[in-house]
Amino acid sequence: MIESAYVQDLRTALTRADFTVDAVFGLLGEEAHRALGRNQTIPARRATSGGGALATLVRLFALQVPVDRDRADAALPGLVEPLVAAGMLDASGGEVRALVDVRPYGDEDHDWWIVCDPTPGLDVRQSPMNAEYVLGISEASSSLAQLTIREPVGRALDLGTGCGVQALHLAQHSREVVATDVNPRALAMARLTAELNGVDFDVRDGSLFGPVAGETFDLIATNPPFVISPPGSEVLVYRDSGMPGDSVVRHLVENAAAHLNDGGWCQILANWAHRAGTPWQEGLEEWFAGQPLDAWVVQRELVDPAEYVEMWLADAGLAGSADYVQRYDGWLDWFAEVGIEAVGFGWLSMRKTSAAPAHRFEEWAGEVAPPVGPAVAAWGRRTDLLRGLDDEALLGHAFRQAPDLVEETRGPVGAEHPEAIVLRLQQGVRRARQVDTIEAGLVSASEGDLTAGQILDALASLLHRDAADLRRTYASSVRELAADGFLT
Numbered sequence: 001m002i003e004s005a006y007v008q009d010l011r012t013a014l015t016r017a018d019f020t021v022d023a024v025f026g027l028l029g030e031e032a033h034r035a036l037g038r039n040q041t042i043p044a045r046r047a048t049s050g051g052g053a054l055a056t057l058v059r060l061f062a063l064q065v066p067v068d069r070d071r072a073d074a075a076l077p078g079l080v081e082p083l084v085a086a087g088m089l090d091a092s093g094g095e096v097r098a099l100v101d102v103r104p105y106g107d108e109d110h111d112w113w114i115v116c117d118p119t120p121g122l123d124v125r126q127s128p129m130n131a132e133y134v135l136g137i138s139e140a141s142s143s144l145a146q147l148t149i150r151e152p153v154g155r156a157l158d159l160g161t162g163c164g165v166q167a168l169h170l171a172q173h174s175r176e177v178v179a180t181d182v183n184p185r186a187l188a189m190a191r192l193t194a195e196l197n198g199v200d201f202d203v204r205d206g207s208l209f210g211p212v213a214g215e216t217f218d219l220i221a222t223n224p225p226f227v228i229s230p231p232g233s234e235v236l237v238y239r240d241s242g243m244p245g246d247s248v249v250r251h252l253v254e255n256a257a258a259h260l261n262d263g264g265w266c267q268i269l270a271n272w273a274h275r276a277g278t279p280w281q282e283g284l285e286e287w288f289a290g291q292p293l294d295a296w297v298v299q300r301e302l303v304d305p306a307e308y309v310e311m312w313l314a315d316a317g318l319a320g321s322a323d324y325v326q327r328y329d330g331w332l333d334w335f336a337e338v339g340i341e342a343v344g345f346g347w348l349s350m351r352k353t354s355a356a357p358a359h360r361f362e363e364w365a366g367e368v369a370p371p372v373g374p375a376v377a378a379w380g381r382r383t384d385l386l387r388g389l390d391d392e393a394l395l396g397h398a399f400r401q402a403p404d405l406v407e408e409t410r411g412p413v414g415a416e417h418p419e420a421i422v423l424r425l426q427q428g429v430r431r432a433r434q435v436d437t438i439e440a441g442l443v444s445a446s447e448g449d450l451t452a453g454q455i456l457d458a459l460a461s462l463l464h465r466d467a468a469d470l471r472r473t474y475a476s477s478v479r480e481l482a483a484d485g486f487l488t
């Protein structure tokens with residue numbers, strides 16, 4: 001990567017060109033931007049044919065189009081030679097092309113750049129992925145970034161940092177960030193991402209928790225190489241750990257507590273195997289056995305073996321390759337042999353606790369309203385509240401309905417009473433629950449002043465029901481409504 005002496009000049013050139021997410025969107029327009037999201041560059045090529053430094057940088061990096069040397073010199077003054085020397089650009093025949101990607105990225109408050117490998121498969125080109133490929137911002141990266149709890153912490157760890165995207169986010173709310181990887185190209189790119197953005201992370205070489213042996217953190221965020229590949233297949237380091245099945249995720253779960261401070265969180269984006277005859281929750285529960293960890297596991301998607309194999313063969317650039325059929329068949333054979341009948345994709349959020357651990361396994365393929373991080377932190381607070389609370393204490397608690405809750409009713413138009421009442425959260429995991437009249441009344445009257453028990457007593461008197469009976473019957477509803485975040 002480019003020498004430190006030139007990083008400030010590169011930053012200046014990118015800033016001067018206004019090489020930001022918003023400016024690139026403004027230059028390309030919606031249609032070309034959407035097409036680029038589908039890996040199609042032609043509309044964006046048409047939108048950037050006019051010249052200017054921003055158009056040059058977009059063509060060079062995002063579209064992977066060679067640009068004239070004088071256009072490259074104008075956009076990156078004094079930098080083309082150093083970037084060529086660093087292996088980031090190639091210059092020949094009066095043209096310059098990019099060998100790595102420098103990509104605008106940001107959140108609500110920041111404009112950043114990410115250094116990574118060029119996006120593969122533009123304009124339906126297919127070629128096998130390089131084993132040392134360094135991923136840019138993938139769907140998985142964004143999913144983890146919005147899942148991560150963004151509260152101020154002391155020490156944070158990004159395990160398997162790649163281009164450094166998670167570390168960049170972590171650095172905004174952590175006093176110290178350690179970022180690890182086994183791929184030397186990733187380590188170099190993460191370092192440059194940090195330098196280019198004027199952010200400090202401690203980038204370390206080594207596998208899994210190896211580089212942080214004996215150290216603890218307040219927050220670990222990891223998007224590990226979780227793909228469940230057959231043994232003997234080539235290891236693509238950005239997605240394969242080389243460990244069998246889903247054991248890389250199991251290893252992270254089983255070793256998280258040793259690297260967390262009390263109350264610290266470890267959040268993992270993962271795949272897990274569904275094995276014939278074992279409910280997936282039971283399989284994962286084994287990983288947590290004996291660990292001092294509260295855990296909320298959300299399965300976002302379930303894919304069958306064929307879909308899984310197609311997805312990852314295409315990701316490896318092997319769709320249409322000469323041995324596609326053989327690889328597809330072999331992967332399915334291996335799944336059948338080891339009893340993997342589906343693969344779950346989702347989120348693991350774990351918190352180190354000294355209390356009796358609480359585990360929640362949930363399937364939620366429905367809508368989420370990002371960011372989900374605040375919902376994870378709120379789940380932690382609810383878990384603390386509900387842990388060890390018997391029914392009497394629970395009903396003695398004054399809850400509030402979640403501020404983002406809406407009620408939907410269904411039934412014939414004009415009917416006096418609805419056939420069904422559904423409560424739906426609007427933020428984070430947008431859970432919905434069908435409730436009866438008592439539960440609906442309980443939630444609507446929960447404003448933080450009356451206890452759940454007092455509200456149930458009032459409902460009993462209003463509906464001519466026995467108050468003790470209602471308390472007994474609805475204590476479990478109160479517990480579920482609180483556990484699910486409808487009551488806070």
Ligand SMILES: C[S@@+](CC[C@H](N)C(=O)[O-])C[C@H]1O[C@@H](n2cnc3c(N)ncnc32)[C@H](O)[C@@H]1O
Nearest residue numbers: 141160161162181182183207208223225237238
């Ligand atoms: C799916 S990528 C995630 C990259 C980035 N953190 C993100 O969120 O987009 C997985 C990363 O883990 C790294 N990796 C692979 N095997 C590893 C291992 N044994 N220990 C640590 N990192 C590893 C890969 O090089 C790659 O950068």
